[in-house]
Amino acid sequence: MLSSLSSTGSYCFSSSEPTTLVWERLPVNFFKFQFRNVEYSSGRNKTFLCYVVEVQGKDGQGQISRGYLEDEHAAAHAEEAFFKTILPTFDPALRYNVTWYVSSSPCAACADRISSTLSKTKNLKMLLLVGRLFMWEEPEIKTALKKLKESGCKLRIMKPQDFEYVWQNFVEQEEGESKAFVPWEDIQENFLYYEEKLAEVLH
Numbered sequence: 604m605l606s607s608l609s610s611t612g613s614y615c616f617s618s619s620e621p622t623t624l625v626w627e628r629l630p631v632n633f634f635k636f637q638f639r640n641v642e643y644s645s646g647r648n649k650t651f652l653c654y655v656v657e658v659q660g661k662d663g664q665g666q667i668s669r670g671y672l673e674d675e676h677a678a679a680h681a682e683e684a685f686f687k688t689i690l691p692t693f694d695p696a697l698r699y700n701v702t703w704y705v706s707s708s709p710c711a712a713c714a715d716r717i718s719s720t721l722s723k724t725k726n727l728k729m730l731l732l733v734g735r736l737f738m739w740e741e742p743e744i745k746t747a748l749k750k751l752k753e754s755g756c757k758l759r760i761m762k763p764q765d766f767e768y769v770w771q772n773f774v775e776q777e778e779g780e781s782k783a784f785v786p787w788e789d790i791q792e793n794f795l796y797y798e799e800k801l802a803e804v805l806h
């Protein structure tokens with residue numbers, strides 16, 4: 604029934620003892636560099652996208668899968684890769700809840716891709732959490748982000764707790780190493796900065 608969803612790291616949450624599979628995790632250094640919510644993202648020309656996909660049938664049975672995608676801005680974007688490889692089709696009999704934790708907000712083309720997918724897929728809900736805003740001063744980006752919101756996508760800036768969630772759930776943990784998340788100095792300040800900018804863009 605739900606077997607059509609195949610991806611690394613999926614498990615059923617309906618069974619009494621869910622089997623948690625190991626999914627591929629982000630190397631620690633990638634996380635520390637790429638997800639850092641600095642104000643100027645120089646050198647950070649990749650997008651890292653961690654996803655949680657929850658698929659539910661009418662009977663309440665469901666399946667969760669997790670994983671991550673990365674790209675170079677020059678080649679295929681991680682956002683597009685998600686719809687091509689992770690969720691290429693939607694079964695109208697199922698409900699999809701998708702959460703993304705992305706190092707930066709999407710480019711205009713990817714934002715439009717998400718908006719159009721949401722507009723034609725009524726059984727899809729999306730929550731998009733971003734570490735930084737990408738070129739948010741550009742008019743075409745502003746328009747695309749507004750359209751994204753209008754299409755029903757929840758767009759949020761990652762809070763320190765969200766970075767911690769990604770650290771715990773998506774980043775490789777070396778054996779014997781402390782799993783505790785160590786926030787960087789300006790994490791809260793940068794979050795507030797981007798949150799204010801996003802509110803201005805979506806206003």
Ligand SMILES: [Zn+2]
Pocket residue numbers: 680681682709710711712713714
């Ligand atoms: Zn893009």
